[in-house]
Amino acid sequence: QSALTQPPSASGSPGQSVTISCTGTSSDVGGYNHVSWYQQHPGKAPKVMIYEVNKRPSGVPDRFSGSKSGNTASLTVSGLQPEDEADYYCSSYAGTNGLFGGGTKLTVL
Amino acid sequence: EVQLVESGGGLVQPGGSLRLSCAASGFNFRIYWMSWVRQAPGKGLEWVANINEDGSGRFYVDSVKGRFTISRDDAKSSVSLQMNSLRAEDTAIYYCAQVTWGRFDWGQGTLVTVSS
Numbered sequence: 001q002s003a004l005t006q007p008p009s010a011s012g013s014p015g016q017s018v019t020i021s022c023t024g025t026s027s028d029v030g031g032y033n034h035v036s037w038y039q040q041h042p043g044k045a046p047k048v049m050i051y052e053v054n055k056r057p058s059g060v061p062d063r064f065s066g067s068k069s070g071n072t073a074s075l076t077v078s079g080l081q082p083e084d085e086a087d088y089y090c091s092s093y094a095g096t097n098g099l100f101g102g103g104t105k106l107t108v109l
Numbered sequence: 110e111v112q113l114v115e116s117g118g119g120l121v122q123p124g125g126s127l128r129l130s131c132a133a134s135g136f137n138f139r140i141y142w143m144s145w146v147r148q149a150p151g152k153g154l155e156w157v158a159n160i161n162e163d164g165s166g167r168f169y170v171d172s173v174k175g176r177f178t179i180s181r182d183d184a185k186s187s188v189s190l191q192m193n194s195l196r197a198e199d200t201a202i203y204y205c206a207q208v209t210w211g212r213f214d215w216g217q218g219t220l221v222t223v224s225s
Contacts, residue, residue: 093211098156
């Protein structure tokens with residue numbers, strides 16, 4: 001299986017909203033409501049921000065939201081804050097194997 | 110709260126072996142799939158291996174098949190990754206993760222460097 005497709009970079013100014021896409025196939029993103037998003041700051045482990053397309057773990061600000069249409073999932077960060085600058089990765093259930101996107105570097109201008 | 114603590118990383122020569130371990134706590138280890146995911150320097154996340162809840166199913170990315178073996182010890186709530194015939198391209202931070210329907214919950218990682 002090929003990696004999920006994410007844009008390499010995204011950016012926005014503080015207070016703005018930015019959306020990151022994650023495109024797969026009908027065998028992964030499109031076939032299941034099991035898409036997750038992770039935030040990774042430099043030198044740190046990834047952290048789950050969204051799971052099951054649009055659910056937030058406790059402690060994740062509601063500025064982070066997820067959605068899906070067909071084979072493409074999206075992560076939207078509203079009201080951008082400086083601490084949101086990080087790498088973001090998506091993953092999707094794909095049977096027995098793991099499947100990640102290539103990552104998107106989010107820059108807060 | 111899921112807690113995962115990896116150990117066993119280090120510097121190893123090409124062709125050598127290393128065994129990574131991951132101690133789990135804070136959840137019912139026996140009912141979860143577990144995974145190893147790696148991240149090469151400056152690169153993205155790469156799934157390496159999964160093991161199902163009873164250890165009867167083990168799944169690997171093509172690049173490590175025949176060289177790496179994932180295993181689990183439910184009595185100790187631990188998962189391991191035996192890495193043989195290591196190559197320079199295996200250099201990465203290796204993360205242990207609990208897996209639930211494609212959602213990964215992560216440890217802090219352990220660095221493996223393959224170099225002469």
